[in-house]
Amino acid sequence: xxxxxxxxxxxxxxxxxxxxxxxxxxxxxxxxxxxxxxxxxxxxxxxxxxxxxxxxxxxxxxxxxxxxxxxxxxxxxxxxxxxxxxxxxxxxxxxxxxxxxxxxxxxxxx
Amino acid sequence: xxxxxxxxxxxxxxxxxxxxxxxxxxxxxxxxxxxxxxxxxxxxxxxxxxxxxxxxxxxxxxxxxxxxxxxxxxxxxxxxxxxxxxxxxxxxxxxxxxxxxxxxxxxxxxxxxxxxxxxxxxxxxxxxxxxxxxxxxxxxxxxxxxxxxxxxxxxxxxxxxxxxxxxxxxxxxxxxxxxxxxxxxxxxxxxxxxxxxxxxxxxxxxxxxxxxxxxxxxxxxxxxxxxxxxxxxxxxxxxxxxxxxxxxxxxxxxxxxxxxxxxxxxxxxxxxxxxxxxxxxx
Numbered sequence: 001x002x003x004x005x006x007x008x009x010x011x012x013x014x015x016x017x018x019x020x021x022x023x024x025x026x027x028x029x030x031x032x033x034x035x036x037x038x039x040x041x042x043x044x045x046x047x048x049x050x051x052x053x054x055x056x057x058x059x060x061x062x063x064x065x066x067x068x069x070x071x072x073x074x075x076x077x078x079x080x081x082x083x084x085x086x087x088x089x090x091x092x093x094x095x096x097x098x099x100x101x102x103x104x105x106x107x108x109x110x
Numbered sequence: 111x112x113x114x115x116x117x118x119x120x121x122x123x124x125x126x127x128x129x130x131x132x133x134x135x136x137x138x139x140x141x142x143x144x145x146x147x148x149x150x151x152x153x154x155x156x157x158x159x160x161x162x163x164x165x166x167x168x169x170x171x172x173x174x175x176x177x178x179x180x181x182x183x184x185x186x187x188x189x190x191x192x193x194x195x196x197x198x199x200x201x202x203x204x205x206x207x208x209x210x211x212x213x214x215x216x217x218x219x220x221x222x223x224x225x226x227x228x229x230x231x232x233x234x235x236x237x238x239x240x241x242x243x244x245x246x247x248x249x250x251x252x253x254x255x256x257x258x259x260x261x262x263x264x265x266x267x268x269x270x271x272x273x274x275x276x277x278x279x280x281x282x283x284x285x286x287x288x289x290x291x292x293x294x295x296x297x298x299x300x301x302x303x304x305x306x307x308x309x310x311x312x313x314x315x316x317x318x319x320x321x322x323x324x325x326x327x328x329x330x331x332x333x334x335x336x337x338x339x340x341x342x343x344x345x346x347x348x349x350x351x352x353x354x355x356x357x358x359x360x361x362x363x364x365x366x367x368x369x370x371x372x373x374x375x376x377x378x379x380x381x382x383x384x385x386x387x388x389x390x391x392x
Contacts, residue, residue, distance in 0.1 A: 013352040017359045018330040024338060026351035031338055033331040 006054075006078055007047030007088045014042070025085055032086065037063060038077055045087055047094030051078065120214070121149035123272040123292040124308070125221055127214070128156040136161050136205040143207050144295050146306045155197040155221065157190070157213070164204045174216060176347060183216050185209075192217060194224075211296055215270065219342050223353050226360065227274035227289075229342040232314070233298075234271040234291045236264040240312030241291035242382055243271050244370070245340045250317040251374065253299040258376045264305050266291055269298030270342070273361070276310055288364045313385060314361075315370035323378045325385060326369045333367040334358050 008014070014023040021039040024031045034042055040058040051074060059070040081087040088094065116137035117130045126149050131137050136159060141148070170186045181199075183190040187209045192199030199217070203209040219229050232245035233252040237259075244255045256268040266272075276290035289311045293304035316328070316336050328336075337358045343350060368385075372378040 011348050013348065013355040015334075015355050015359045017334060017363060020329075020331045022331055022334055022355065022359070024351055024355055026348040029338075029351075031335050033335070 002091045004051040004075070004078070005047060005049070005090050005093050006041070006045040006051055006082075007090075007094045008042065008045050009085055009088055012086050023086055027085060030084055032081075032084070037073070041074055041077060042081075042087075047088070047090075051075070118144075119149045119151065119153055120144045120147050121151055121153075122147055122214070122218060122294055123222070123227070123274060125155070125218065126151040126153035127217065128153050129159065130156065131159040131161065133159070133161040133205065139205060139207055140210065143210070146303060147295050153197075155217070157192070157199045157201050157217070159210075160200065160202045161205055162202050164206070172212065172216065174220075174347075181220055183213060185212065188213055190216075192220070194220070215296060215342060218272070220350075222272075222274065223343070223350055223357070225274065226357050227272075228354060228357055230271045230273060230337070231269070231340040231342065232271040233268045234266040234304075235259055236266065236291075236307070236309045237262070237312075237379065237382060239309055241266060241309040242312050243273075243291060243314040244317050245271075245314060245336070246317035251319050251372065252317065254319075254374050255317065255372070255378070256300055258374055258378070260376055260379050263379065264293075264307065265300075265302070266293040266307070267296060267298075267304040268300040268302070270294055270296040273311065289361060311365055313366040313368060315368050315382075318369060318371045320371035320373065322371070322373055323381050324371045325381060326371070328367060328369050330362050333362045337362060337367070 011026045012023055013026060014021060021034040021042060023034065037059060041054060044054040044058045052071065055071050055074045056067060059065060059074065060067050078087055078089060082089045113132040115130050115132055116134060117128060118140055119126050119128050129140060173184045175182050179193065179195055181192045187206060188201060188203035190199055190201040190213055201213050215229060222228055230245055232243045233256050234241055234243045235256060244252055246252060253268045256265050272292040272294045273289055276288055290308050291311050292308040293306050295303040297303055341354060343354050
């Protein structure tokens, strides 16, 4: 099976609030809230790291879950967000910066 | 000989904008429409209006896009170009006041986005020195809330609320009321301009009509989702969306945001007064 690479789209605004990652697509104003696992994948989507490595390092190790199940869930999640233009998916590492900023969104300062 | 230029400064939300035109009829209309918002404060923003042949106010979607560093604002009944670097812009429209309102609302939205503020589809009013915002979809009860308000309540708007950070206030330093709501001339069904005044925001309520009055918590994510749905903005621009999402999160993190289910009579204002005194207990 070929490897997958994922990157955050540059048309996405994202922000972490009260432990929840909120993302909004500026193209269609669709708004999503990501759970903890989805947030870990989103944050690791740098366009360079293979999805399988993200799953092993960010999901299996941190959430103590079985690799096969985690990989299947991650692929489902990635496909869903790609459909909404939030993540970009490729079978090769991304070379240009059509992808989102590497600077991750922070909690607002109060 | 060039026609004389008529100039008026209209200050909404503490942001004065100089409006100029050679069309005396349009100028008189402008003076009348923004009568309570005229000002002589020095301003960094200016719009010049060129009046064109009458066209009906348009129901088309407005298009706002960047062209280089400039913003282009376009709808069937107006076209405007505004340069944020100089603060100056040119508007071509007919003498329709609704077109003028739309142009001003968009310009204020763009200015506010860089300053951590926003315009919100919400009624707002001052009660016991605090501003309360009532947001919701059309028919949720924004105008109703202002109609059933008791006489001591000051109307800011029944349609478009004007919100800015209030970092220097005493309330802000005490950890609450870190945003301020301003009155606007932008009226909805009530057809009445708000008072030209402002107050620190006590709470934002998302409205629903129901058989009895109750105030419920909503999650931060749900509050941001609803807020983003009701902020006036133009989603095609990623930088603007990024700024507004950051602003919405900061706003939600700073103030009580609740769902207000209400039966439309003035008793709901008693709950709002009590909420003001015990904001954390609800």
